Amino acid sequence: MDGMHDLGGKQGFGPVRYTLNAPAFHEAWERRVNALYSYAVRLGYFNMDEYRHAIERMEPRHYLTAGYYERSLTSLATLCVEKGIVTREELDRRAQGTFPLAAANGPGRTNVASRERFQPGARVRVREDYVPGHSRMPGYIRGKVGVVVSESPAYPFPDAHAHSVPAADEPTYDVRFRSEDLWPRSADPALVHVGVFQSYLERAE
Amino acid sequence: MPDDKHAQPDIATVEKRIDAIQAAFEERGLEPTKAIEDQAHQVEEQWLPRNGARVVAKAWTDPEFRKRLIANGRQAVAELGLAMPKHHRHLVVLENTSTIQNVICCTLCSCTAFTIIGLPPDWYKDLEYRSRVVRQSRTVLREMGLDLPPEVEIRVWDTTADTRYMVLPVQPPHTVGWPEEKLAEIVTRDGMIGVARL
Numbered sequence: 048m049d050g051m052h053d054l055g056g057k058q059g060f061g062p063v064r065y066t067l068n069a070p071a072f073h074e075a076w077e078r079r080v081n082a083l084y085s086y087a088v089r090l091g092y093f094n095m096d097e098y099r100h101a102i103e104r105m106e107p108r109h110y111l112t113a114g115y116y117e118r119s120l121t122s123l124a125t126l127c128v129e130k131g132i133v134t135r136e137e138l139d140r141r142a143q144g145t146f147p148l149a150a151a152n153g154p155g156r157t158n159v160a161s162r163e164r165f166q167p168g169a170r171v172r173v174r175e176d177y178v179p180g181h182s183r184m185p186g187y188i189r190g191k192v193g194v195v196v197s198e199s200p201a202y203p204f205p206d207a208h209a210h211s212v213p214a215a216d217e218p219t220y221d222v223r224f225r226s227e228d229l230w231p232r233s234a235d236p237a238l239v240h241v242g243v244f245q246s247y248l249e250r251a252e
Numbered sequence: 253m254p255d256d257k258h259a260q261p262d263i264a265t266v267e268k269r270i271d272a273i274q275a276a277f278e279e280r281g282l283e284p285t286k287a288i289e290d291q292a293h294q295v296e297e298q299w300l301p302r303n304g305a306r307v308v309a310k311a312w313t314d315p316e317f318r319k320r321l322i323a324n325g326r327q328a329v330a331e332l333g334l335a336m337p338k339h340h341r342h343l344v345v346l347e348n349t350s351t352i353q354n355v356i357c358c359t360l361c362s363c364t365a366f367t368i369i370g371l372p373p374d375w376y377k378d379l380e381y382r383s384r385v386v387r388q389s390r391t392v393l394r395e396m397g398l399d400l401p402p403e404v405e406i407r408v409w410d411t412t413a414d415t416r417y418m419v420l421p422v423q424p425p426h427t428v429g430w431p432e433e434k435l436a437e438i439v440t441r442d443g444m445i446g447v448a449r450l
Contacts, residue, residue, distance in 0.1 A: 052360055052361065053359070053360060054359050054360075054379060054382045054383040055382070055387070056359075056383065056386055057383040060380045060384055061380060062395045063384070063385075064378060065396045069373035069375055070373065071295070071371035071372060071373060076267045078291070078292060079274065079288050080270050081291060081295075082284075082287050082290070082291030082292070083270065083273055083274065083277070083287060083288065085287075085291065086277075086284060095339055095414070099361055102361065111379070114377075115374075117266055120269055120270055124269065124272075124273060127273065132276075132280070133276045138273070139264075141268075141271070141276060142269045142271070142272040143264060143268055144263055145264060146269050146272065147263060183412045185410065187359075187387075199342045199413065199415045200342050202341060219415060221415075226387060226408075229387070230387055235389050236390075237389040237406040238407045239386050239410065240408065240409045240410065241410045242410070242412045242413035242415050243413075244413065
């Protein structure tokens with residue numbers, strides 16, 4: 048989905064709030080969120096693609112104003128409700144207030160049937176696919192041409208894995224793009240490498 | 253329905269919300285408190301940048317290890333007793349040179365090789381870094397204190413799959429000949445993310 052989470056190349060954000068030796072956590076509750084979401088993954092309540100997608104399904108204004116760990120917390124709670132582990136009412140009652148959850152899940156999709164294997168050096172184009180569900184194709188590479196650098200081991204296909212849709216594992220390709228091709232006349236010159244699932248790619252002329 | 257759906261005065265605080273989940277887990281006979289304690293142990297004592305620093309120091313001093321590390325990062329770090337979660341099936345180690353600066357990010361969420369280079373710092377997960385570093389890499393690095401000469405090519409790596417990345421920084425010339433343990437001490441997390449040079 049073309050959600051609020053898909054931030055690569057969005058304009059308007061200011062300087063990175065960078066400090067040396069910056070911490071991963073600021074408050075104690077954040078550590079509990081981090082521990083309990085990974086505990087839920089270990090318990091088999093949900094997988095990492097479902098977890099990421101539940102973050103993406105957050106109401107956009109909530110997504111932007113929540114910090115990293117509040118997004119994680121919202122995903123954890125949403126999935127626990129969707130998987131029938133708790134009810135929304137129980138969460139609201141225990142939290143003594145409204146527990147904001149992400150929007151309902153949409154349909155996923157299985158692998159693209161016509162996907163092909165690419166060798167390093169192959170020129171590839173990112174398919175112009177628009178999907179309502181989970182995807183790991185950042186919007187900034189859609190329709191763009193890059194060069195395959197290498198192939199990864201096969202992974203669960205995220206577009207399926209986040210939606211319990213049966214699918215084969217497939218590799219990702221390390222595809223090298225030129226920032227000037229991604230954002231013509233509007234980017235610092237650089238090479239941008241993206242791990243692109245096989246189903247997102249087609250051969251470029 | 254009010255005009256502004258977000259003016260909901262009764263939204264529970266984040267603390268109360270995680271309390272709610274913890275209590276719900278507890279009531280179902282799960283062990284959330286133990287999970288929190290275990291995780292604290294891992295965060296404080298295991299998932300630390302010093303792991304990656306050991307990897308870098310060894311790569312600087314052992315050319316054969318360096319080759320294995322570049323060929324198969326996951327297997328090579330396992331030689332040092334360093335594990336990665338099952339779903340991180342691939343570790344790609346990116347070699348900086350005097351004319352190449354690699355920098356890693358995750359525009360879609362905040363993925364990192366956290367068992368090797370440590371949990372990502374706050375700024376790595378912020379909207380600013382995620383939105384800008386792919387498009388304005390040189391500007392962003394300069395703002396963060398890394399002013400690269402024009403001849404240095406920047407390569408940005410967006411962690412969009414479960415392949416994980418770490419940057420192998422350039423060894424500072426004055427440290428050639430130092431023992432591995434001493435070298436590991438100068439390797440920083442930000443150097444392994446690629447936003448700093450050593």
